[in-house]
Amino acid sequence: MKIGIIGSGYVGLVTGACLAHLGHTVTCVDHDENKIRTLKTGKVPFYEPGLSEMVLTNVEAKRLSFVGDIAKVVNRCEVLFICVHTPSRANGEADLTFVDKVARQIAKNLRKYCLIVEKSTVPVETGEWVFRTIKRNIKKGVHFDVASNPEFLREGSAIHDFLKPDRIVIGVANERSEKIFRELYGPLKAPMIVTDIKSAELIKHASNSFLALKISFANGLSRICDAVGADVEKVVLGMGLDPRIGAQFLKAGIGFGGSCFPKDLSAFLHISEQLGARFELLAGVLRINEFQAKYFVQKIQNTLRSLKGKTIAVLGLAFKPDTDDMRSAPSIPIIQMLQREGVRIQAYDPQAMEKAKLIFKNVTLAANAYDAAKGAHAVAVLTEWSEFLNLEWSRLKRQMTGKFFFDGRNMFSAPEMKKHGFNYTSIGRPSA
Numbered sequence: 001m002k003i004g005i006i007g008s009g010y011v012g013l014v015t016g017a018c019l020a021h022l023g024h025t026v027t028c029v030d031h032d033e034n035k036i037r038t039l040k041t042g043k044v045p046f047y048e049p050g051l052s053e054m055v056l057t058n059v060e061a062k063r064l065s066f067v068g069d070i071a072k073v074v075n076r077c078e079v080l081f082i083c084v085h086t087p088s089r090a091n092g093e094a095d096l097t098f099v100d101k102v103a104r105q106i107a108k109n110l111r112k113y114c115l116i117v118e119k120s121t122v123p124v125e126t127g128e129w130v131f132r133t134i135k136r137n138i139k140k141g142v143h144f145d146v147a148s149n150p151e152f153l154r155e156g157s158a159i160h161d162f163l164k165p166d167r168i169v170i171g172v173a174n175e176r177s178e179k180i181f182r183e184l185y186g187p188l189k190a191p192m193i194v195t196d197i198k199s200a201e202l203i204k205h206a207s208n209s210f211l212a213l214k215i216s217f218a219n220g221l222s223r224i225c226d227a228v229g230a231d232v233e234k235v236v237l238g239m240g241l242d243p244r245i246g247a248q249f250l251k252a253g254i255g256f257g258g259s260c261f262p263k264d265l266s267a268f269l270h271i272s273e274q275l276g277a278r279f280e281l282l283a284g285v286l287r288i289n290e291f292q293a294k295y296f297v298q299k300i301q302n303t304l305r306s307l308k309g310k311t312i313a314v315l316g317l318a319f320k321p322d323t324d325d326m327r328s329a330p331s332i333p334i335i336q337m338l339q340r341e342g343v344r345i346q347a348y349d350p351q352a353m354e355k356a357k358l359i360f361k362n363v364t365l366a367a368n369a370y371d372a373a374k375g376a377h378a379v380a381v382l383t384e385w386s387e388f389l390n391l392e393w394s395r396l397k398r399q400m401t402g403k404f405f406f407d408g409r410n411m412f413s414a415p416e417m418k419k420h421g422f423n424y425t426s427i428g429r430p431s432a
């Protein structure tokens with residue numbers, strides 16, 4: 001099939017490359033000229049394992065191409081995916097400016113039937129609004145359908161998640177749209193959940209909110225564990241083996257970040273309020289999450305006492321491992337809070353250094369973990385990169401002037417780190 005992807009960021013590019021990999025002919029559009037120029041040279045402007053190779057293979061096979069102008073694409077395609085960003089406004093509401101602009105651009109240029117799919121994460125009832133916007137602006141007599149096909153991929157394992165999904169959710173208004181999706185996703189062996197458009201939109205917001213809730217639950221629990229000297233990892237293990245609860249995402253740490261959970265929860269809370277059905281639980285999930293970064297800084301402060309003039313080696317900046325994405329990463333408020341207390345920060349991340357340069361002021365970015373540790377009073381792990389599991393602890397410790405180790409991701413065990421000579425503190429677990 002001939003597919004157009006509008007917005008070639010994380011979701012758009014992965015969607016485009018994977019659909020080309022499945023044999024479709026895909027054109028990815030982006031209004032960011034630099035991005036299109038980079039993509040045309042065969043380079044991917046962000047880090048996602050396996051994506052560069054997949055893009056290159058499909059460009060060479062002439063199944064994948066890139067353009068800057070949406071007008072060149074719309075009439076060549078049977079399906080158009082809207083994959084633009086939907087950031088938060090200051091009040092938490094989803095900013096749909098980019099979706100609105102794309103809907104108008106499609107309407108202005110479309111001259112033949114097309115299925116227009118919202119893949120961006122949007123509040124319930126956006127599909128109806130997109131339909132009305134296009135209807136108002138399209139040439140008379142041109143038919144189209146709008147559908148919802150929320151995306152569940154995770155950065156860091158995006159290709160695997162797209163090609164081997166747990167489920168494909170499609171929200172459609174008629175059989176014609178459903179038939180197009182069945183042909184499009186035919187090669188993927190995954191259950192297809194077919195719903196109305198509003199239910200599909202809600203599945204995405206509800207799924208992300210529930211996952212975030214599990215993280216905040218574990219974080220709330222971690223503070224109780226700290227207060228009584230219990231071990232949150234053991235508590236969640238004991239809970240998670242119950243299949244009704246499940247172990248995944250029951251993980252205490254410095255809180256969730258990234259481009260999805262914080263914004264999607266805020267948008268879901270906001271739309272629930274607008275609908276007169278405020279989802280109070282979500283406010284609690286967000287509050288716990290916001291506090292968790294402060295809680296970690298308090299722990300550092302309680303252990304080191306005075307922070308002024310201290311140097312801390314921060315290991316990990318990205319919001320999670322296997323990505324260079326720094327959007328709403330918990331490392332940002334944590335580093336800023338520490339700097340306000342007079343701490344000097346020396347940081348290292350395996351992939352996010354380029355993006356970090358644009359965010360942080362007065363942070364020394366080191367070439368590796370050992371350089372970051374030079375002269376440091378303490379180490380703080382903020383992202384659980386697997387390469388940190390293989391660090392030579394004696395070498396790292398030799399670089400330091402102190403022996404304090406703060407594990408914001410509960411990556412290591414207290415007895416192990418004590419054996420290496422560290423004064424070790426983690427989240428919701430007894431210190432060593």
Ligand SMILES: NC(=O)c1ccc[n+]([C@@H]2O[C@H](COP(=O)([O-])OP(=O)(O)OC[C@H]3O[C@@H](n4cnc5c(N)ncnc54)[C@H](O)[C@@H]3O)[C@@H](O)[C@H]2O)c1
Binds near residue numbers: 006007032102121153
């Ligand atoms: N990143 C994820 O892990 C993830 C996962 C699932 C869903 N989502 C959702 O998918 C959507 C996109 O997220 P993302 O992370 O890919 O965002 P992104 O910022 O990486 O990409 C969006 C792209 O759209 C482009 N764009 C904006 N307006 C345009 C226009 N009028 N014409 C052409 N291009 C335009 C931007 O230049 C940018 O490259 C969001 O709604 C997000 O919530 C993201």
